[in-house]
Amino acid sequence: MTDAIVARGLTKVYEKKITAVDHVDMDIPAGSIFGLLGPNGAGKTTIIKMLTGLSDITEGEARVAGFDVRKDPMSVKSRVGWVAAEVILDDDLSAWENLWLQARLQRLGEWKDRAEELLRYFDLSERKKDKVGGYSTGMRKKLEIALALLHQPEVIFMDEPTIGLDANVRRMLWDLITGVNREFGVTVLLTSHYIEEADRLCDRVSIINQGKFVASGTPTELKSRVKEDFIELDTSETVTAEKLSSIPGVSQVSSEGKTWRLRVASAEEVLPNLFHALKTDGIRRINVEKPSLESVFIDITGTRIDQAGSDVQDFRKFYLNVRRARR
Numbered sequence: 473m474t475d476a477i478v479a480r481g482l483t484k485v486y487e488k489k490i491t492a493v494d495h496v497d498m499d500i501p502a503g504s505i506f507g508l509l510g511p512n513g514a515g516k517t518t519i520i521k522m523l524t525g526l527s528d529i530t531e532g533e534a535r536v537a538g539f540d541v542r543k544d545p546m547s548v549k550s551r552v553g554w555v556a557a558e559v560i561l562d563d564d565l566s567a568w569e570n571l572w573l574q575a576r577l578q579r580l581g582e583w584k585d586r587a588e589e590l591l592r593y594f595d596l597s598e599r600k601k602d603k604v605g606g607y608s609t610g611m612r613k614k615l616e617i618a619l620a621l622l623h624q625p626e627v628i629f630m631d632e633p634t635i636g637l638d639a640n641v642r643r644m645l646w647d648l649i650t651g652v653n654r655e656f657g658v659t660v661l662l663t664s665h666y667i668e669e670a671d672r673l674c675d676r677v678s679i680i681n682q683g684k685f686v687a688s689g690t691p692t693e694l695k696s697r698v699k700e701d702f703i704e705l706d707t708s709e710t711v712t713a714e715k716l717s718s719i720p721g722v723s724q725v726s727s728e729g730k731t732w733r734l735r736v737a738s739a740e741e742v743l744p745n746l747f748h749a750l751k752t753d754g755i756r757r758i759n760v761e762k763p764s765l766e767s768v769f770i771d772i773t774g775t776r777i778d779q780a781g782s783d784v785q786d787f788r789k790f791y792l793n794v795r796r797a798r799r
């Protein structure tokens with residue numbers, strides 16, 4: 473199988489000497505769904521921007537849909553689509569007018585048959601003349617994907633496609649993404665910080681932290697790297713690392729803020745010992761993390777994906793959520 477995306481030593485240093493992406497390699501087979509999983513500020517969007525020619529590559533090289541991104545950015549741009557996290561639909565226009573606008577922006581000559589096909593596929597044909605402002609969130613998502621597919625791209629990039637969506641719409645979108653991948657044979661690169669999303673959707677995942685890939689593989693391969701469970705607990709002040717280490721079955725103790733994290737062979741076997749040693753009034757909160765992409769991340773970085781990078785302020789996402797909530 474040919475690769476839709478190949479990158480070697482891909483690096484981005486922003487002006488203030490921030491290394492956002494640090495020597496990343498990628499080989500993404502055509503027709504697959506690839507996930508970039510990582511916390512806020514990890515460098516996910518920057519990778520997409522470099523691969524789509526929107527941001528200069530500081531160092532390294534990348535080929536997308538068979539073309540060198542640096543040498544032939546226009547050929548790349550005509551073969552990729554981008555479903556942005558930002559809302560791109562014009563609420564005052566109908567679905568058909570949004571598609572027309574997209575065709576104009578992309579300078580497409582023939583687009584109407586394709587547009588009709590996409591509307592049919594996404595079940596929007598009957599509403600195509602209605603203003604998008606009156607659409608449900610699910611319908612808007614469908615139309616956003618249809619716009620990205622209008623020029624028949626070989627690769628589509630989806631930057632956090634499900635952020636801010638409720639669980640039902642998120643699941644619907646997962647089905648849409650796998651459907652589009654199969655139906656149109658399009659390669660999908662998506663970014664996410666939802667563990668379950670990457671696990672469910674992606675053929676292969678790279679976990680990214682502070683600009684570097686810290687692990688890559690199929691979700692199953694990655695999960696098999698960590699065979700142990702983690703128990704996280706918040707306790708009263710009297711509990712010490714020594715005390716936790718002495719509990720039978722606990723192989724490692726670390727702490728992050730007020731939370732202890734115990735690495736154990738089997739949570740089921742250790743929990744009774746833990747309750748016995750600490751008594752229940754010493755335990756304020758307890759959480760068991762079975763092998764998952766999250767535990768792989770914890771294993772490598774010592775922190776959870778949703779905690780890593782949480783100090784990065786993200787007003788863009790805040791406004792996005794506000795805009796979605798107002799609908």
Ligand SMILES: Nc1ncnc2c1ncn2[C@@H]1O[C@H](COP(=O)(O)OP(=O)(O)OP(=O)(O)O)[C@@H](O)[C@H]1O
Pocket residue numbers: 486487488490491492510511512513514515516517518519665784786
């Ligand atoms: N235009 C820019 N100028 C300077 N620094 C930037 C710029 N864009 C991003 N950065 C920095 O580069 C790093 C990576 O940012 P990026 O947006 O790629 O992360 P991300 O993984 O997409 O995060 P998020 O999950 O919050 O979207 C961050 O430290 C960010 O502050």
Ligand SMILES: [Mg+2]
Pocket residue numbers: 516517518631
């Ligand atoms: Mg981003």
